[in-house]
Amino acid sequence: MKSGKLLLGLISGAAAGAVLGLLYAPKKGTDTRKAITEKGDGYLKGANKSLHDFTDSINHKVEALKSRTKANLAGSKSEEKINKAKAEMHEMKAS
Numbered sequence: 001m002k003s004g005k006l007l008l009g010l011i012s013g014a015a016a017g018a019v020l021g022l023l024y025a026p027k028k029g030t031d032t033r034k035a036i037t038e039k040g041d042g043y044l045k046g047a048n049k050s051l052h053d054f055t056d057s058i059n060h061k062v063e064a065l066k067s068r069t070k071a072n073l074a075g076s077k078s079e080e081k082i083n084k085a086k087a088e089m090h091e092m093k094a095s
Helices: 002-023 029-072 077-094
Strands: none
Touching: 029 077
16 A cells, blocks of 8 residues: 555656646746647657658568568579569668
């Protein structure tokens, strides 16, 4: 039960600090809200870009694996070389 009280104290202290910080802020409330919104939007755009880059990388790795598998199962040398080249292209894009 002690950890619950500690957590409650930390949360209420953080909330009180945030409220006091906003009340005694040197800027107007509208300016502060605008700045908070802009920062939040910037973080959100950065997170979306990171997620997009991550999913692209995963997709290229999957495509490279598919091409490598097709190259190993190819019936002719030309088909094998084509699939190996595709795999190398996807691996380069994934990096």
